Amino acid sequence: MDQIKWGIIGCGNVTEVKSGPAFNKVPNSQLVAVMRRDAEKAEDYAKRHNVPKWYSNVDDLINDPEVNAVYIATPPNVHEEYAEKAMRAGKPVYVEKPMAMNAGECDRMNAVSKETGIPLFVAYYRRSLPYFVKLKELIYSNIIGDIRYVNICLQWQPYDEEVGELRKPKWRVQPEISGGGHFHDLASHQFDYLEYVLGPIKQASGIARNQAGLYEADDITVANFEFESGVLGTGTWCYTINKEQREDSAQIVGSKGRIKFSFFEKFDIVVETETGSETFTIPYPPHVQQPLIELIVAELRGEGKSPSNGVTGGRANLIMDWITKGQKQVL
CATH class of the missing domain: 3.30.360.10 (Dihydrodipicolinate Reductase; domain 2)
Structure with a gap:
């Protein structure tokens, strides 16, 4: 990938400062779309953060041809489902912590990543x-x-x-x-x-x-x-x-x-x-996830390696x- 164009699923509080703004501050990275089930809140977030597109449906964001990487910032109960959808659509996934509801779900997410060859990262930014x-x-x-x-x-x-x-x-x-x-x-x-x-x-x-x-x-x-x-x-x-x-x-x-x-x-x-x-x-x-996002972008561009991925993330x-x-x- 040359330019990493992110879509966020679940633009709630964690994305306001900790992570969301960082996607536009990292070189070769851009936040192009956000999704929230409440369309008005999705639109509000997009306008406040100068994001060009917003959705209220997960599939619409994942299938957006401009989005080539997905950040899942929802509660854990849907991490597995959304991560699998994105990876099967060929899009690398960066998922919030904890990685999933339990170790079994983490194992299944990693299995999909291995099967598809699509990278999976976890937001253990420390x-x-x-x-x-x-x-x-x-x-x-x-x-x-x-x-x-x-x-x-x-x-x-x-x-x-x-x-x-x-x-x-x-x-x-x-x-x-x-x-x-x-x-x-x-x-x-x-x-x-x-x-x-x-x-x-x-x-x-x-x-x-x-x-x-x-x-x-x-x-x-x-x-x-x-x-x-x-x-x-x-x-x-x-x-x-x-x-x-x-x-x-x-x-x-x-x-x-x-x-x-x-x-x-x-x-x-x-x-x-x-x-x-x-x-x-x-x-x-200011944006605590920015150093990790920089390393994830670097890995996706073939220029570095993220210290946090699905295998390490599932251990917690x-x-x-x-x-x-x-x-x-x-x-």
Whole structure:
């Protein structure tokens, strides 16, 4: 491909700043069409972002002859269906995370990609975000020695929509749409990145429960996991605490020190060794998916390689399946 001309399926909130504008800022890339079931919202998005065409039907966008690559930014329950349609139409797919509802769907998506020869990418953009590129560099520098273990703690207060009078939950906490709850939405980023820098996780177990009864999905998860390298990991995710207890922390501990960082909210990386402490502050760019989109465009043009694809993306779903099923499984 010379010029990558994108069509977006599902132009919701994630596409407003994180991803949508980036398609027109990357060299040799252009956003030419968007689709949303609500035609008025699709038209509004297109006009605000200077996109020439908009649709309210998925097939119309996929079959648009000008569109030669498709970004799927819908909830996970339709990722498999839409990705297969696009790939069978000969159009590379960039799909939001989590890649699908579960590992089985991811496997089927990858099978279609292999059968058709059409590339499949997943929006695990931390693999190319400057903050996490620096974090990987620090881990690989051996500054903290041999890696011993990883610990994650993510706890947030409930969203207003989940505890209001109507108690109408967001789609992210409706398992039939999202595949799970906030754990599936957010931990997917964490497991994907940890495998990227520390290698495959070979086993994982956990307990997932609903304690607060605000919605159907699990609202607390605890987990243990082990990497093939022998590094161990633990994590706690809770989404029903008060604002003062909000925490987004992670640490990688080695034989000579530790690295403290945040997966979502903070821009500092702190390295602690016996010689002292050093802090690296690396803010996110305006459009966090832009560095990854640049690499995807480069791969589609035969000029580079994306670090995130369907095979790597499906791993996060597999690990979360192991944990939320409450069963210890080994590859």
